[in-house]
Amino acid sequence: xxxxxxxxxxxxxxxxxxxxxxxxxxxxxxxxxxxxxxxxxxxxxxxxxxxxxxxxxxxxxxxxxxxxxxxxxxxxxxxxxxxxxxxxxxxxxxxxxxxxxxxxxxxxxxxxxxxxxxxxxxxxxxxxxxxxxxxxxxxxxxxxxxxxxxxxxxxxxxxxxxxxxxxxxxxxxxxxxxxxxxxxxxxxxxxxxxxxxxxxxxxxxxxxxxxxxxxxxxxxxxxxxxxxxxxxxxxxxxxxxxxxxxxxxxxxxxxxxxxxxxxxxxxxxxxxxxxxxxxxxxxxxxxxxxxxxxxxxxxxxxxxxxxxxxxxxxxxxx
Numbered sequence: 001x002x003x004x005x006x007x008x009x010x011x012x013x014x015x016x017x018x019x020x021x022x023x024x025x026x027x028x029x030x031x032x033x034x035x036x037x038x039x040x041x042x043x044x045x046x047x048x049x050x051x052x053x054x055x056x057x058x059x060x061x062x063x064x065x066x067x068x069x070x071x072x073x074x075x076x077x078x079x080x081x082x083x084x085x086x087x088x089x090x091x092x093x094x095x096x097x098x099x100x101x102x103x104x105x106x107x108x109x110x111x112x113x114x115x116x117x118x119x120x121x122x123x124x125x126x127x128x129x130x131x132x133x134x135x136x137x138x139x140x141x142x143x144x145x146x147x148x149x150x151x152x153x154x155x156x157x158x159x160x161x162x163x164x165x166x167x168x169x170x171x172x173x174x175x176x177x178x179x180x181x182x183x184x185x186x187x188x189x190x191x192x193x194x195x196x197x198x199x200x201x202x203x204x205x206x207x208x209x210x211x212x213x214x215x216x217x218x219x220x221x222x223x224x225x226x227x228x229x230x231x232x233x234x235x236x237x238x239x240x241x242x243x244x245x246x247x248x249x250x251x252x253x254x255x256x257x258x259x260x261x262x263x264x265x266x267x268x269x270x271x272x273x274x275x276x277x278x279x280x281x282x283x284x285x286x287x288x289x290x291x292x293x294x295x296x297x298x299x300x301x302x303x304x305x306x307x308x309x310x311x312x313x314x315x316x317x318x
Contacts, residue, residue, distance in 0.1 A: 013049075015056055019065035021100060026065055028056045033073065037066050038085065041075035045083040057259045058087050062196060089196045091178050097192045098141070098185050105142035109181050111173050112136035112152065126173040137176035139184035151184040187286045194254075194264030194287050249296035254288035256300070260307045262314075264288055270306075270313040271295075 014029040033052035040046050047055075055073045064070040070093040076084045098104050110124040114133045128134050136154040143149070158179050159167045167175055186193045257267050264287055271277025276299075277285070281292055291299070299306050 013053070015060055017060050017063060019068070019070065020063035021096060022065060022068075026067060028059060028066075030056070033066075038073040039075055041077045041083045043077050045075060045077065047073060047075060047083070047085045051085040054255075054259055055085070055087055057261070058255075061258050061261045062089075064089065064093060091182065094182050094185050094193060094196065098189055101143075101189060101192060103144040104189075105144055107139060107141045107181065107185070109137070109139040109177050109184075111177060112138055112154075126177050128170070128173055134173045134176065137173075137178075137180035139177070139180035141181075141184040141188040143188050146188075149184050149188040151180050151187065153180045153183060183289075186289075190264050190287045249293060249300055250288050250291050252300045253291060253296050253306075256303045256306065257288075257310070260310070262307075262310050266310050266314060267291075267306075270310045273313055274309060 013031075014027065016025045016027045018025050030049050030052040033055055034046055034049075038047040038052065038055070051073070055071075058064070059066060059071055062071075066072065069090050071090065072088045073085055074088055076086070078084050098107070108124060110122055111126050111128060111134050112120060112122055113128060114120050114135045116131045120135065122138055126134075126137075134155060136152060136157075138150070138152045140151075141149045153176060155167075155172055155176050158176060159172065182196075186196065253267070254264075257264070267288075268277065268282065268285060272282050277291075277295060281295070284290060
């Protein structure tokens with residue numbers, strides 16, 4: 001496994017780094033992100049330089065390779081006439097990182113069903129037939145030396161409030177299983193996966209211009225061409241509305257920390273040392289999603305001080 005300390009060269013508009021599990025460096029620039037990687041909004045709006053730089057920093061911090069289908073930058077038309085762009089991590093990136101750990105000992109997952117007489121039961125995989133109703137998903141991840149991480153999520157908990165064909169009918173079973181797997185893997189390996197959100201967890205994606213993405217990506221990087229099977233099938237279909245879900249305070253904290261090049265563990269160590277995160281909260285936190293709402297809101301409001309504090313804490317720990 002390639003050490004996390006591989007050299008990274010960064011400028012304001014370009015950067016080079018070695019993606020996780022790869023041997024060769026890739027190069028990202030604002031122009032490459034805007035013209036080749038970013039999927040425009042439904043009305044054709046492209047991402048701003050700020051969006052492109054944020055995407056580059058997140059890819060650098062998490063060592064994601066967008067040319068190999070690890071990450072996507074997708075656009076939404078907002079109600080105010082503007083555009084919003086979100087980084088989506090392919091589900092396979094979660095699996096590759098978990099498998100790279102010598103402590104990973106496998107995963108089981110499936111759906112939660114409700115029978116016609118109201119009995120709730122679990123089944124491995126995402127196969128179901130009428131009149132069974134898929135009401136949730138589950139996943140169990142095994143890590144050496146620890147108890148298995150078990151997650152159960154309901155469809156209603158994760159299905160968006162607006163209409164989207166990607167969560168309709170039998171497709172909901174596949175989506176909820178992927179959500180449960182991502183949640184369980186993130187909790188089991190917070191250092192490897194903290195800050196990443198899978199494609200099934202970001203459901204309002206316009207794929208109008210995604211069809212030609214593989215060819216565009218292949219032309220962009222001769223040194224690191226993507227395989228022909230780039231996982232674009234994992235990107236959800238266009239929804240009937242282009243407004244993405246509101247970002248939670250935990251997700252905002254995650255974006256702030258990751259964009260600055262730090263991890264969830266860095267946040268937790270700083271919080272415990274400074275007293276901003278106290279017991280029993282600290283003992284129960286394994287990822288950004290576990291940060292209490294009040295704490296997350298406070299950290300978002302004090303984002304500049306947060307990053308400076310983490311920087312000083314890490315410098316003092318060396």
